[in-house]
Amino acid sequence: MSESRTRPIPARPACDGRAQDDLDALVALLAVNAAGVDRTACFPEENLAALRSAGYLGFLIPRRYGGMGRDLADLVTVAQRLAGACLSTAMIWAMHCQQADVLVRHAGPRLAAELLPRVAAGEVYLASVTTGTVTGGHLLSAADALERGIEEEILLRREAPVVTGGEHADGFLITMRDTAHADGHAVSLVYADRDALTVEATGGWNTLGMRGTASGALKLSGAVPPDQVVGPPGGFREVALDSMIPVGHLAWSACWLGAARSSFSALLRWLSREQRERLSSPLVHERLGRIRLDLELVSGYLGGVRQEVERVRADRSRPDSAEVQIHLNSLKTAASELTYQAVDRMVQLAGLAVGYGTDSPVPLERTLRDLRSAALNYSNDRLWTANGALCLLDRGVTLL
Numbered sequence: 001m002s003e004s005r006t007r008p009i010p011a012r013p014a015c016d017g018r019a020q021d022d023l024d025a026l027v028a029l030l031a032v033n034a035a036g037v038d039r040t041a042c043f044p045e046e047n048l049a050a051l052r053s054a055g056y057l058g059f060l061i062p063r064r065y066g067g068m069g070r071d072l073a074d075l076v077t078v079a080q081r082l083a084g085a086c087l088s089t090a091m092i093w094a095m096h097c098q099q100a101d102v103l104v105r106h107a108g109p110r111l112a113a114e115l116l117p118r119v120a121a122g123e124v125y126l127a128s129v130t131t132g133t134v135t136g137g138h139l140l141s142a143a144d145a146l147e148r149g150i151e152e153e154i155l156l157r158r159e160a161p162v163v164t165g166g167e168h169a170d171g172f173l174i175t176m177r178d179t180a181h182a183d184g185h186a187v188s189l190v191y192a193d194r195d196a197l198t199v200e201a202t203g204g205w206n207t208l209g210m211r212g213t214a215s216g217a218l219k220l221s222g223a224v225p226p227d228q229v230v231g232p233p234g235g236f237r238e239v240a241l242d243s244m245i246p247v248g249h250l251a252w253s254a255c256w257l258g259a260a261r262s263s264f265s266a267l268l269r270w271l272s273r274e275q276r277e278r279l280s281s282p283l284v285h286e287r288l289g290r291i292r293l294d295l296e297l298v299s300g301y302l303g304g305v306r307q308e309v310e311r312v313r314a315d316r317s318r319p320d321s322a323e324v325q326i327h328l329n330s331l332k333t334a335a336s337e338l339t340y341q342a343v344d345r346m347v348q349l350a351g352l353a354v355g356y357g358t359d360s361p362v363p364l365e366r367t368l369r370d371l372r373s374a375a376l377n378y379s380n381d382r383l384w385t386a387n388g389a390l391c392l393l394d395r396g397v398t399l400l
């Protein structure tokens, strides 16, 4: 879909005119490249280069390190706009920002001083390695263990079955079991520059959707200094609850919403232009109303959870409280299901040629395939069962 047909999400006051122009140009580039990225299942190198040169890899890096110093509200706004053009690229960027937030909040002083200016300058695109061949998607466990070398350096060897942009990344945040004798839940998060690692591609990425994320399998091995453990050794849970989970769920949900919203806008324009005779149909109105409701609910809940995360951060209150966890997990499950449902409804409303066709002027078919990944990208099954257990700890039912 051409971005010129999509009404832009308004800039927040923090955006100056130059920043808005940069964002408009990025969105236009992503929109032009989106179909090719999907068709070829190739990593969107041109899009990443443009994000680098516009300073967008430093989006969440504080200004004192040379970054853009933007906040979570900006993150969800911009993620929506980028995703309205190309969901693969938006998720690549969103996951990079998630890793950047982890480093800002938890890297030790030497690592922060050396690495954050490089991220801000666009030199370091960050990939995430949390999924394991043994542990699957379970975030808070790891099987591959760290070893300590004779000069105190940390040695790592990691099988990584799914790494978005792994072959293009300049740095990796990797979960590892803290020692060979440690319990699988004693997980350490380690930062490694690509130059410190041998990176071997062990599996490709040829999927139904999200084809441009190039999330193939890697085998990583190398050595890093001991102060490149991010957060407490064996204490990744703290980092995950404070940063990786909240920023991940906010940013992913924003991406999915942006993709569905942009498709809806394109569909409404197509209906108004090409299907005028259907515009008075009560059936069409009912279907439009239901799609709109799905998007309204995700948007409202996204805003509410974002404010709650900001409050937790401002008050330094506990990010691991049952209700905060329930709200974060509910956001991810609701956004993944409702945005997919909304686009599925759009396919039905548009009909065979425009709804289901690959050459349609409204790319619903691609968006539907892309959004089918949302419930898998950190399995909703894990979040439903986690939320059920957490409900038993919040008997007062603290709703958002």
Ligand SMILES: Cc1cc2nc3c(=O)[nH]c(=O)nc-3n(C[C@H](O)[C@H](O)[C@H](O)COP(=O)(O)OP(=O)(O)OC[C@H]3O[C@@H](n4cnc5c(N)ncnc54)[C@H](O)[C@@H]3O)c2cc1C
Binding pocket: 095, 127, 128, 129, 130, 131, 132, 135, 136, 137, 138, 162, 163, 164, 165, 210, 213, 215, 373, 376, 377, 378, 379, 381, 382, 385
């Ligand atoms: C587009 C995309 C990008 C990704 N990028 C990355 C990345 O950059 N880095 C990374 O590390 N990972 C990445 N992942 C992987 C992701 O984080 C998850 O680990 C992965 O999608 C989970 O795979 P799975 O469906 O096999 O589920 P898993 O969580 O591995 O679970 C395995 C199976 O167990 C089932 N299950 C779960 N809970 C229960 C239960 N309570 N009872 C019974 N069965 C259960 C699940 O339904 C599933 O079928 C990405 C995934 C996608 C789709």
